[in-house]
Amino acid sequence: MKLVVIRHGESVWNKENIFTGWVDVGLSKRGEEEAANAGKLLKEKGFVFDLAHTSVLKRAIDTLDIILKEMELEIPVKRSWRLNERFYGALQGQNKDQVREKYGEEQFRLWRRSYETRPPAITRDSEMYPAKDEKYKELKEEEIPLTESLKDTEARVLPYLNNEIFPDLKKGKKIIISAHGNSIRAMVKILENVSGEEIAETEIPMGIPLVYELDENLRITDKYYLE
Secondary structure: OEEEEEEOOOEHHHHOOEOOOOOOOOEOHHHHHHHHHHHHHHHHOOOOOOEEEEOOOHHHHHHHHHHHHHHOOOOOEEEOHHHOOOOOHHHOOOEHHHHHHHHOHHHHHHHHHOOOOOOOOOOOOOOOOHHHOHHHOOOOHHHOOOOOOHHHHHHHHHHHHHHHHHHHHHOOOOEEEEEOHHHHHHHHHHHHOOOHHHHHOOOOOEOOOEEEEEOOOOOEEEEEEOO
16 A cells, blocks of 8 residues: 655745744646646656545645646545644744844753644734635634644544544545645654654654555554665
């Protein structure tokens, strides 16, 4: 069995070095090209898929759409907020270099890459509070973050893997997931059973398919990037 996971192509805020989180920005021109190249490569290598999963954020949805168009595939696509990027709280919309300069390298690194440290939270009256967005109207208040650590992101990704993805993999379905740097880190941690410290240091490149080959018990038999 093969599972393919891909981080969305470069977004307009990636290009501008801005903390994005759940802010719904689109792909840059380069990001669109990265997605198209990924689709061409997957097709060239003979990959086909039965199902696709993505977040509810435009940059991941558009990446998946471009990939499937390049592969000439029309398959069911499931979208879930559980695959969203980590919610960066009050850092969202701020330039990373300016945050580093204001708070120092150590604090910046803790907010950005530690497993358990949460960035400063927003309040419920903030313009960035997700409950104000129609996409999240069905969520309970306790499901809507004010800030998240990577550990928190893993906690919301895990039920989706257990309930939506793993059962279909066990049925032999070929699946592609288009998601985000930190939701993919959470998946990698779960699949590979690595420590919080190790996963916090794991880089997830944009627009490059990560392939897992799995046995019938979802144990990894091989892992590689398609390049």
